[in-house]
Amino acid sequence: MDQFSLVQQAIASTFGVDPAEVCLETAQKDIPEWDSVGHLNLMLVLEQTFGLMFDVETMTQLTSVKAILQRMELQ
Amino acid sequence: MTTYSEHLEHALRGASSSQIGEALRPIKAQLSLPDINRLVNRLRSVVAPVITVKLAIVRTYAVELLRPYWMMESLLQGLDLQIYEAPFGALFEEAGLGAAAFHPDVTYFCLRWEDLDPRFSCAITGLSESEQDDLAESAVEWVFGLLSAFRRSNGGLVVFTLLPSCVDAELGQYDAMAPNSERAFREMTKRRLAKRLKNNLASVYFEDLDMLCESLGRTNLFDMRLWHLSRYPFSTQGALALIGRLISYPVLVKQTRIKVIVLDADNTMWGGILGEDGIDGIAIGPDYPGSVFVSFQRRLLHLQERGILLAICSKNNAKDVANVLRVHPHQVLREKHFAALRVNWEPKTKNLMSIAEELNLGLDSFVFVDDSPHECLQVQEQLPQVLVVQTPSTLVDIPGCLEGLPRLQALSLTQEDKKRTNLYVQEQQRKKLAAASVDHGQYLQSLEMVMSVTFNEAKHVVRIAQLTQKTNQFNLTTHRYLEAEILRMVNDPDYVVADFSLTDVFGESGIVGVAIVSGVLSGIAEVEAFLMSCRVIGRGAETVFLRELMRECVRRGIRHINAQYFPTPKNALVKEFWSQNGFQQNNGVYYAEPVRWSPPVSSLGNITVRGQQ
Numbered sequence: 001m002d003q004f005s006l007v008q009q010a011i012a013s014t015f016g017v018d019p020a021e022v023c024l025e026t027a028q029k030d031i032p033e034w035d036s037v038g039h040l041n042l043m044l045v046l047e048q049t050f051g052l053m054f055d056v057e058t059m060t061q062l063t064s065v066k067a068i069l070q071r072m073e074l075q
Numbered sequence: 076m077t078t079y080s081e082h083l084e085h086a087l088r089g090a091s092s093s094q095i096g097e098a099l100r101p102i103k104a105q106l107s108l109p110d111i112n113r114l115v116n117r118l119r120s121v122v123a124p125v126i127t128v129k130l131a132i133v134r135t136y137a138v139e140l141l142r143p144y145w146m147m148e149s150l151l152q153g154l155d156l157q158i159y160e161a162p163f164g165a166l167f168e169e170a171g172l173g174a175a176a177f178h179p180d181v182t183y184f185c186l187r188w189e190d191l192d193p194r195f196s197c198a199i200t201g202l203s204e205s206e207q208d209d210l211a212e213s214a215v216e217w218v219f220g221l222l223s224a225f226r227r228s229n230g231g232l233v234v235f236t237l238l239p240s241c242v243d244a245e246l247g248q249y250d251a252m253a254p255n256s257e258r259a260f261r262e263m264t265k266r267r268l269a270k271r272l273k274n275n276l277a278s279v280y281f282e283d284l285d286m287l288c289e290s291l292g293r294t295n296l297f298d299m300r301l302w303h304l305s306r307y308p309f310s311t312q313g314a315l316a317l318i319g320r321l322i323s324y325p326v327l328v329k330q331t332r333i334k335v336i337v338l339d340a341d342n343t344m345w346g347g348i349l350g351e352d353g354i355d356g357i358a359i360g361p362d363y364p365g366s367v368f369v370s371f372q373r374r375l376l377h378l379q380e381r382g383i384l385l386a387i388c389s390k391n392n393a394k395d396v397a398n399v400l401r402v403h404p405h406q407v408l409r410e411k412h413f414a415a416l417r418v419n420w421e422p423k424t425k426n427l428m429s430i431a432e433e434l435n436l437g438l439d440s441f442v443f444v445d446d447s448p449h450e451c452l453q454v455q456e457q458l459p460q461v462l463v464v465q466t467p468s469t470l471v472d473i474p475g476c477l478e479g480l481p482r483l484q485a486l487s488l489t490q491e492d493k494k495r496t497n498l499y500v501q502e503q504q505r506k507k508l509a510a511a512s513v514d515h516g517q518y519l520q521s522l523e524m525v526m527s528v529t530f531n532e533a534k535h536v537v538r539i540a541q542l543t544q545k546t547n548q549f550n551l552t553t554h555r556y557l558e559a560e561i562l563r564m565v566n567d568p569d570y571v572v573a574d575f576s577l578t579d580v581f582g583e584s585g586i587v588g589v590a591i592v593s594g595v596l597s598g599i600a601e602v603e604a605f606l607m608s609c610r611v612i613g614r615g616a617e618t619v620f621l622r623e624l625m626r627e628c629v630r631r632g633i634r635h636i637n638a639q640y641f642p643t644p645k646n647a648l649v650k651e652f653w654s655q656n657g658f659q660q661n662n663g664v665y666y667a668e669p670v671r672w673s674p675p676v677s678s679l680g681n682i683t684v685r686g687q688q
Contacts, residue, residue, distance in 0.1 A: 013112055037139040040305055041108070048107035048311065056300045 007068055010049050014042045027064035039063065050075075083110055092122045093455065096151045097463065100476075103319075108311050111143050118150035128154045128325040131179035133161045133169050133225075135190050136238060137307035144318035152326050152481060166190075166221060175228040181324045182225070184235045188261075191217050191237075199257050200245050207255065211264040215271050226276055226559060233279045234324050235272065237265075238308060239288045241297050261285075277536060277558035280324070287316050319479060326481035331439045333462065333482045335414070336378065337427060339445035340389035340396055343466055344368060344408065349395050360405040363470075370474035372407035378477070379412050381485050382495040384434065386415040388426045388443075393418040414499040423450055424457045434499065435609060442477070501581040502610065508581075519614055519681040522579040526616065527685045528623040531572050536561045538586045539574055543604060546589075547645040549617070550606040551638070551652060556591075569596045571627055575620045577611055577682075587611045590624050595631050602638040605652075612648075618674050619682045621656055628669040638665040 001009070004024065011026070012019040015033035028034045034042070043059050046052065046068065052075065054062070062068050082102045089095030095118060099106075106114070128149070132138050138160060149156035159177040161169045166186075169175070174182055188195040191214035194202070202210065222233060244250035244257040251258070269281040287296050296313040309317060341348045345368045346358025358365040359372075379385050385408065389396060396418045400410045410416075415433055417426035423445075431438045439460040445451050451465040462482070466473050477483060505522070512518035529535065540558040547553070564570040571592040577584045587608040594600040607617050628636060638653050653665035657672050 010109070013109070036305060037137075040140060040301055040307065041143075044108045044311060045112070049109045054300075056303060059300065059304060 003069060003072055004065075006049070007046070007065060007072070010045050011042065011065070014038070014045045022065065024065055027066075079105060087113060087117050089117070090121055091459070092118060092151050092153050093459070093462065095121075097455075097465065099151075101467065101472075104312065104315060106311075106315060108143065111147050111311075111315075115143060115146045115150065118147065122150050122153060124150065124153045124155040126154050126329050127157065128181070128329050129157045129159070129177060129179045129231075130325060131159045131161065131174040131177050131182040132185060133166060133174055133182060134185035135164050135166075135187055136185060137163070137305050138185055140301070140305075140307045141309070141314055141318060144314045145322075148318050148322040149325070152322060152330060154325055154329060156325075167224060169225075175225070179229070179231050180328050181232045181234060182229065183321065183324075184222070184233070185238065186236070187238045188214075188240070198245055199260055200250075200253060200255050202255065204255065207260050211260070211267055214264055215268045218268055219271050219275065222272065222276060222279055226279065231278070232324055232328055232557070233276075234282050234321070235268075235279065236282045236284050239285045239293070239296070241293065241299065241302070241308065243293070277540075277560075277562040282320065284317070287313065287320070291316055323481040323484040327484065330482055331437065333383065333442050333480065334436055334440040335384045335386060335430070335434060336375065336442045336444060336477070337386045337388045337430060338375070339447070339450070340387060340391055340399075340418070342446040343444055344372060344387075345399070345406075346470070349391055349399065354395070354399055354403060357399070357403075359403065365405065367470045367473050369405060369407060371476075374474055374477065376407055376412065378483070379408075379496055383483070384414040384436075384496055384499065385412055386417070386430050386434075387413055388417045388423050388430070390420055390423075391418050411500070412496065414496050422453070424454055427454065427458060427461060442480070442483075444477070497582065498584065498610070501584075504581045505579075515613075516681075522581075522614070522681070524577055524579045524614065524616070524682045525685055526575050526577055526619055526623075526682050528573060528575045528620065530627055531565045531570070532574065533562065533565050535574050535586060536565060539572065539589050542574075542586070542589050542606065542608065546606045546608060547643070548609050549612055549649055550604075550643075550646050551602070551649055552604050552606075552641050553643050553646065554591075554604050556604075564591060564593075569593060571595060571600075571624070571631065573620070573624050573627065575616070575623070577614075577616055584608075584611060588616065588620050590620065592624070592628065592633070592636065595633060598632055598634045600628065600633045600636045602636065605638070615681060617652070618656055619684060622674045623684060625667075625669045625672050625674075633669050636667055636669055638667075639663070640665070 008019050008022045011022045015031055015038060017031060017033065021031070028039065043054060043062065047054060050072065052072070058071060062071055079102050082098065086095050086098035089098050095114070142158070145156055145158060159174060159179065161174050165173070192210055194210050199207065218235065222235060225233065246253050246257065250256050265281070265283060272279045272281055291313060295310060296316070297308050298310040298313070301307045301309070338344055346364045347356055349357055359368045360366070361369070375385060387396065397410065399406055400408070415430045417430060419426070427438065427441065427443065431441065437460070438458055442462045442464060443451070443454050444464045444466060446466045448465060451463045454461055455463045464476055467476055508521060509518045512521060536558050540556050540561045543554065543556045561572065565572045571590070573590040574586050575588045576586045587610060589604060589606050590602065591604040592600045593603050607620070638658060640650060640653060642650065654660060655675065657674055658665040658667045
């Protein structure tokens with residue numbers, strides 16, 4: 001699976017939505033379950049799925065699929 | 076199977092909550108959040124819990140992120156969870172509104188030290204001894220005030236917690252030597268708090284979260300990034316450990332407690348196979364691997380000492396096992412520690428059923444511990460209500476294999492619990508006497524029974540509540556009560572709360588019967604509860620107890636007393652109790668006038684009531 005599909009899967013399973021609803025343009029505002037609590041859940045799921053470690057500032061910035069993919073490219 | 080992934084995949088293939096739970100044991104503490112989500116999905120597809128439990132959380136920090144952990148733990152225990160989270164920081168208002176209106180079974184208070192008194196935000200070590208004492212007193216009273224207000228409008232279980240400090244003691248390593256040690260101060264305050272709650276409120280527990288720091292370490296318990304972002308304190312590991320503990324309370328309220336641990340012998344109580352290695356070849360003693368089994372037996376002994384019954388179910392020659400129990404110098408558990416022994420070549424499932432019958436306990440209160448995957452699978456398949464624990468293949472993990480089982484937590488301890496195995500031994504002695512007696516009457520006389528009856532005794536509240544919850548057969552109304560409710564009635568002049576205990580030549584049975592009568596003040600009373608432990612059925616104790624109850628009713632001015640029989644699948648034996656014991660009947664309601672009532676004479680002669688001739 002490519003990076004996008006993995007992120008799509010993580011977002012879909014964290015928020016209980018259909019993976020088809022998650023595309024490259026998707027951001028926090030597009031998914032009702034992606035509120036402030038949901039966001040932290042997603043951060044933890046991404047960290048633990050991909051073996052990453054985000055600092056506080058990064059966590060506040062990863063509010064869209066594009067931002068997440070950009071951050072993952074840095075690893 | 077050794078890696079995390081292998082264990083996880085095995086768990087994800089489980090077909091029941093107990094199978095999945097058993098498969099998870101080696102890796103549970105290290106589960107990642109994505110894997111917890113996968114497990115919750117799997118559990119949702121194979122578990123259809125019929126038992127609903129309502130939890131309310133009153134808090135001053137964020138708890139929403141705990142949901143996935145609550146979901147997993149509750150499904151593993153076969154519970155359908157409904158959670159109500161009170162608005163952030165709402166405390167006293169919550170007592171009257173939101174949380175109470177939800178009618179929760181368990182309410183958790185998730186508070187911080189700073190909530191108890193603003194002085195906790197400053198340096199505690201800067202306070203003098205009398206200032207510290209004052210602070211502790213003020214904190215304890217504040218909590219007591221909060222929980223009593225809550226208790227007045229809510230009858231469920233209450234669990235009070237304090238978030239551990241996320242930093243080390245101010246004085247660091249020197250704290251242990253300091254006269255005004257911060258750690259000593261916190262321990263003292265917690266002790267005072269637990270005592271105040273236990274002595275003055277019923278069904279309120281203090282859950283000490285500092286124990287999480289001890290098992291995990293502060294840096295592993297907290298995730299400071301989440302704390303600063305959202306006031307939510309816990310790492311994944313921390314949340315797993317926390318909910319693993321907190322789930323004990325809904326389990327206590329809704330699930331059958333474990334009462335019996337059935338143990339295999341070979342490679343469970345000792346290393347090796349007795350039949351092959353002989354008494355001198357089995358591993359049990361101060362050196363590895365024997366040390367592992369000594370450790371395990373000691374843990375089991377502690378469980379037995381607090382009321383859990385032990386039994387042996389082993390495929391061996393009975394004489395060989397009896398010999399080890401009697402003479403092996405390093406064997407910790409001896410014959411007297413076991414309430415039942417099945418050492419034979421029969422199928423273990425058959426033996427389990429026979430033990431259940433002998434002890435008169437349901438198999439749903441049993442744990443079966445065995446090293447053999449084959450035996451474990453057979454029991455799991457044929458007796459799904461039995462909790463099966465296969466001993467870990469890594470020997471050093473064996474002593475802790477029963478740790479952290481929610482249904483084994485001792486959340487209230489009574490005198491009867493401590494003497495339980497002894498009670499079963501006494502019962503076996505009575506059975507021997509009965510077999511040797513000419514007739515039942517002679518048997519009862521030889522017992523020389525003495526009954527003690529007490530009324531409205533606050534010290535008996537825990538045991539009385541326990542009896543109303545556990546007793547199914549000799550129970551006229553099957554009303555279940557929590558400790559809080561019993562305590563309220565004990566202190567209310569409108570109620571008679573009676574209990575009795577029996578002593579005979581073999582020993583004391585502890586409190587074994589309860590009666591609750593309401594409507595005292597009006598003179599027209601109602602029997603809300605009348606029940607007796609099945610342990611003492613067949614001795615005529617119920618009639619003597621009823622006579623003492625009626626005497627008390629006369630004393631309290633009750634002119635007329637109504638009683639009912641509410642049929643259940645288990646209490647058919649008391650269907651005619653009221654009519655057989657001097658009550659008249661009118662349209663399904665029984666009644667009597669205490670002054671005019673008299674008991675049937677036949678069964679009275681064998682029991683003396685203490686304090687009377």
